[in-house]
Amino acid sequence: MDEFFEMALELIEASEKHEQYRDKECINLIASEGLKSPAVREMLRLSMDLESRYAEGENDLEGHVEKRYYQGQKYMSIIEDRTTDLVKKLFKCSWADVRLVSGTHANLAAFKGLSLTTKSQKMVVTPLSAGAHITHDYSGLAGRVLGLVNIEHAYDIEEMNIDPEKSAAVIRASKPGIITFGGSLFLFPHPVKELKAVADEVDAYIVYDAAHVLGLIAGGVFQDPFKEGADFITASTHKTFPGPQGGVILGNLKGARMEKAIKNVQYAIFPLSTSNTHLGRLPALGIAALELRLFGEALAKQTVKNAQIAGQYLYENGILVLGHKKGFTQSHQIAVDVRAYGGGRKNAENLEAANIILNRNLLPYDNQNNRENPSGLRIGFQDVTRRGFGENDIKHLCDLMLDVIKSKRKPSEVKEDVLALRNEHNEVKYGFRSIKEAIKYLRKM
Ligand SMILES: Cc1ncc(COP(=O)(O)O)c(C=O)c1O
Structure with missing residues (x-):
């Protein structure tokens, strides 16, 4: 095949694989990414x-x-x-x-x-x-x-x-x-x-x-x-x-x-x-604005609660979570210092190998030129919350992260449990399942 057509095929295949991988097989903890409802999609x-x-x-x-x-x-x-x-x-x-x-x-x-x-x-x-x-x-x-x-x-x-x-x-x-x-x-x-x-x-x-x-x-x-x-x-x-x-x-x-x-x-x-x-x-x-008007308070409350639960749980299990004197966070994200476990880069990569996706992050006291291996990880809970994660799921997820960070199990072994946890949460909550459902709701108002 001509190189041009090969590239086009690769593009299509990668796009299809991406949708399956990131949307269906990973747990997403990147704090800057959102999860759209079926109606918004x-x-x-x-x-x-x-x-x-x-x-x-x-x-x-x-x-x-x-x-x-x-x-x-x-x-x-x-x-x-x-x-x-x-x-x-x-x-x-x-x-x-x-x-x-x-x-x-x-x-x-x-x-x-x-x-x-x-x-x-x-x-x-x-x-x-x-x-x-x-x-x-x-x-x-x-x-x-x-x-x-x-x-x-x-x-x-x-x-x-x-x-x-x-x-x-x-x-x-x-x-x-x-x-x-x-x-x-x-x-x-x-x-x-x-x-x-x-x-x-x-x-x-x-x-x-x-x-x-x-x-x-x-x-x-x-x-x-x-x-x-x-x-x-x-x-x-x-x-x-x-x-x-x-x-x-x-x-x-x-x-x-x-x-x-x-x-x-x-x-x-x-x-x-x-x-x-x-x-x-x-x-x-x-439509997203409509959903937030209806479900935004419950979603936001649970998101912050989940972030706080994770902060507390990781802290109790020996991870340095920033802001621990102030309850870890009042937002959707927490920041952890994993220098003691090899730094941000190694841990973000190992967690990725277990299909837990987050980003390494410079912390305020880091050498700011050390973008490649900062001390921190930033962890966001808006995606998992929308997928219906509650306290027990968050603690379970933290246990899986701890297994990787503390090298208790190989990331490839942890991945099986991550997939299982992800598959328990196939519905996107706090939103409409379809535009038809949204219209039906609005007509009743
Ligand atoms: C505080 C803040 N402002 C602005 C932006 C840029 O937003 P966008 O990625 O939509 O361009 C970001 C991105 O993450 C951000 O964190």
Whole structure:
């Protein structure tokens, strides 16, 4: 066979195998990945024409379609407006933009729009070593793409959190245009309310990056950034928010200050950083918002509970779990230090050989250049929770992980038990099984 056709065949086969392997045969503990319900998946499949379309143009200050430059938008504008409305209602805010194709894109548009608004290039961010996302950092999007200058929040490693008093001094001294909160290694709510008054003093906008915790916020179990004083929330829509891969920015149109900011963020979305907005994901995003409205509280509560149970159990079994003095976590994830057992890389690879999928992670006190073998593992519980894991399943899963980490059994032996545990959980809970079921439910309302 010609090499080109061989490659095409390999591509198709790998895609089929991937679906079976990661969706059916592994237990997924990657904290940044979500699990879609059958209804959300079905909605994606039903939106294939939309997946080919364009809707370039401007939106109004409620986040609704205002102007579009192509014909054929009759239903597309309704789809975008209703998705925006569902997201706005879920997060009790007056403005949203769902045209962002990822959390990175949401940060790009928010940071760009706000730096245009404030005419400041300074942004106070959590240190990368303490869990900020690369998009916040001078070495990534913020610095290298947008030319922003980072000033770091003071971070307390003992507390695994931003130190509010010391950060207040940093903010007063540096007078940034933007202050960010939120992150990728994110165990405890950040001190937004504690620093709101200081942000006001220096007239900085607060951007809360909820990429990881958006679903927990929807469920009411993590801090509510708007109540605490955030001006904007940026997020992915596919982590604890179990929708299609995409991004969102949320805000409240309160007064001239926010109007100016929202207009600049919209400008940063279109025309500055979008042409195609990947419309095919919007109906599925709306369905995920509907599911969170109905089942989000129960899902978020159980997710955090499962993370805490795992933290406690691993700690009791000799693993150094960060944040142990504070109950390990208040989010969907925990961080463990496995230096005593060969480090993050070896353990992540051995667990993968047992079909338990997670990622090695730099911890705040690690040499930050040692990305290849950091001390830590980051473990997320949103996927297994949606599959119906309760306390006993989590402890059983932890036992399997301990067998691998402590080299009690070979990963290939543990894998058999992982497959068995995975197969006990074939239904995705806290959501609809089909669009038909969702429609039936809605018609009764
Ligand atoms: C805190 C945070 N912000 C932004 C992003 C980027 O989101 P996306 O992967 O959707 O571009 C991530 C990704 O994991 C993240 O953890």
